[in-house]
Amino acid sequence: xxxxxxxxxxxxxxxxxxxxxxxxxxxxxxxxxxxxxxxxxxxxxxxxxxxxxxxxxxxxxxxxxxxxxxxxxxxxxxxxxxxxxxxxxxxxxxxxxxxxxxxxxxxxxxxxxxxxxxxxxxxxxxxxxxxxxxxxxxxxxxxxxxxxxxxxxxxxxxxxxxxxxxxxxxxxxxxxxxxxxxxxxxxxxxxxxxxxxxxxxxxxxxxxxxxxxxxxxxxxxxxxxxxxxxxxxxxxxxxxxxxxxxxxxxxxxxxxxxxxxxxxx
Amino acid sequence: xxxxxxxxxxxxxxxxxxxxxxxxxxxxxxxxxxxxxxxxxxxxxxxxxxxxxxxxxxxxxxxxxxxxxxxxxxxxxxxxxxxxxxxxxxxxxxxxxxxxxxxxxxxxxxxxxxxxxxxxxxxxxxxxxxxxxxxxxxxxxxxxxxxxxxxxxxxxxxxxxxxxxxxxxxxxxxxxxxxxxxxxxxxxxxxxxxxxxxxxxxxxxxxxxxxxxxxxxxxxxxxxxxxxxxxxxxxxxxxxxxxxxxxxxxxxxxx
Numbered sequence: 001x002x003x004x005x006x007x008x009x010x011x012x013x014x015x016x017x018x019x020x021x022x023x024x025x026x027x028x029x030x031x032x033x034x035x036x037x038x039x040x041x042x043x044x045x046x047x048x049x050x051x052x053x054x055x056x057x058x059x060x061x062x063x064x065x066x067x068x069x070x071x072x073x074x075x076x077x078x079x080x081x082x083x084x085x086x087x088x089x090x091x092x093x094x095x096x097x098x099x100x101x102x103x104x105x106x107x108x109x110x111x112x113x114x115x116x117x118x119x120x121x122x123x124x125x126x127x128x129x130x131x132x133x134x135x136x137x138x139x140x141x142x143x144x145x146x147x148x149x150x151x152x153x154x155x156x157x158x159x160x161x162x163x164x165x166x167x168x169x170x171x172x173x174x175x176x177x178x179x180x181x182x183x184x185x186x187x188x189x190x191x192x193x194x195x196x197x198x199x200x201x202x203x204x205x206x207x208x209x210x211x212x213x214x215x216x217x218x219x220x221x222x223x224x225x226x227x228x229x230x231x232x233x234x235x236x237x238x239x240x241x242x243x244x245x246x247x248x249x250x251x252x253x254x255x256x257x258x259x260x261x262x263x264x265x
Numbered sequence: 266x267x268x269x270x271x272x273x274x275x276x277x278x279x280x281x282x283x284x285x286x287x288x289x290x291x292x293x294x295x296x297x298x299x300x301x302x303x304x305x306x307x308x309x310x311x312x313x314x315x316x317x318x319x320x321x322x323x324x325x326x327x328x329x330x331x332x333x334x335x336x337x338x339x340x341x342x343x344x345x346x347x348x349x350x351x352x353x354x355x356x357x358x359x360x361x362x363x364x365x366x367x368x369x370x371x372x373x374x375x376x377x378x379x380x381x382x383x384x385x386x387x388x389x390x391x392x393x394x395x396x397x398x399x400x401x402x403x404x405x406x407x408x409x410x411x412x413x414x415x416x417x418x419x420x421x422x423x424x425x426x427x428x429x430x431x432x433x434x435x436x437x438x439x440x441x442x443x444x445x446x447x448x449x450x451x452x453x454x455x456x457x458x459x460x461x462x463x464x465x466x467x468x469x470x471x472x473x474x475x476x477x478x479x480x481x482x483x484x485x486x487x488x489x490x491x492x493x494x495x496x497x498x499x500x501x502x503x504x505x506x507x508x509x510x511x512x513x514x515x516x517x518x519x520x
Contacts, residue, residue, distance in 0.1 A: 031368060031372075032372045061381075063372070063381075124354045126354055128352050130340050234348055254354070257346035257350060260346060
């Protein structure tokens, strides 16, 4: 038996929004630690790894580790039926072929439940090695979304160049080129508005903007995003899910393989 | 050549080299095979030359656009590395022994913390009184329930035992065990909702065994399935008391 009750139901809605455009289907691996999901996009360029810790739920019960194969578009449609302030309960029996979502309004005067069929998925799990990244850039998630959106006007890919002065994002294409430079915040009054660069080594890497724009769908989950980079390893874009007290409730991490450098440039 | 074609040409030059070359190819083949081409475009045969040219130019524009689009999308995927180049696919979902161990610990901890005692029911039997029966399938090693009660030191337990011995209506609910080189006792004499205290004894036919389980330096006495247990079976374990006095006062201990 698996049962998880999430008081802040909008969180699950946001999580689904952050992955449903990138992935068609994936399996939620539920264990005593929480709910995890790891999946690659169809072209195997990006990887999503997300975790909702059991502590983040009001009630969490998982007698036996189970894997729930889910069509994410369907799940997202069902979660759209929940209001933002609804309490969401996810339930699945062991060896069940369906999962139940229950939405309760805060006043308990409206309770709806939806059952969704599960899928049998042959999932490939990737081992993500622990990496000491050469650069870790923290910035407001809204800022990162804007950079990706603005630069995709110019080209398909962005060159992220991280030096001790700051970070430069640049793109070029048919109509010209563009650069956005971010300097480290001098005074950190508000943590969520700060740009912080933790650098061991300067790094310059090229990534597809199309994928980065998929990743920025997770911005509503967190006020800050961190980009971790090293030469010749995938970029990690992390949105932490914290509660109001700042305790970690989980994360959404995206990994993106770098582009092969153009021989022209 | 009409200006529209030129536009397309100049744009393709910027995009990349290939389509440009393709246009040139197309141009030359079109010019040389004009007769042949216009046969393809049937209306051109009957119409004056000017229109046939126009048809041709429109066609070329579309062909240029097509190639540039397909080229672009193909570039998009081919120039990007795959995530699998960096991260190895785990050949199977099999977990390492330590992972399994950790997972098992975690589930046990959760079950104990949340006082979950699923798949068990109390039944009343005439001769033995109450007993616990399985109403689900337990696999060997599965968590059954906790022997929950008050944890007391050996000295306190001995005093209590004397006290309890005077009252014949009180059963045998003291469980002694050793933890960190000291003898402790779980006293479950007082009636609670917990099921662990109600499991009956069997010296030979036991299907459960007790196990000490530490959570944050506090020991918990738990019962785990010693073999696979079918629904409907009575849950039994060996109380382990071989003391002559105990056997005299509770003769069923020898069975």
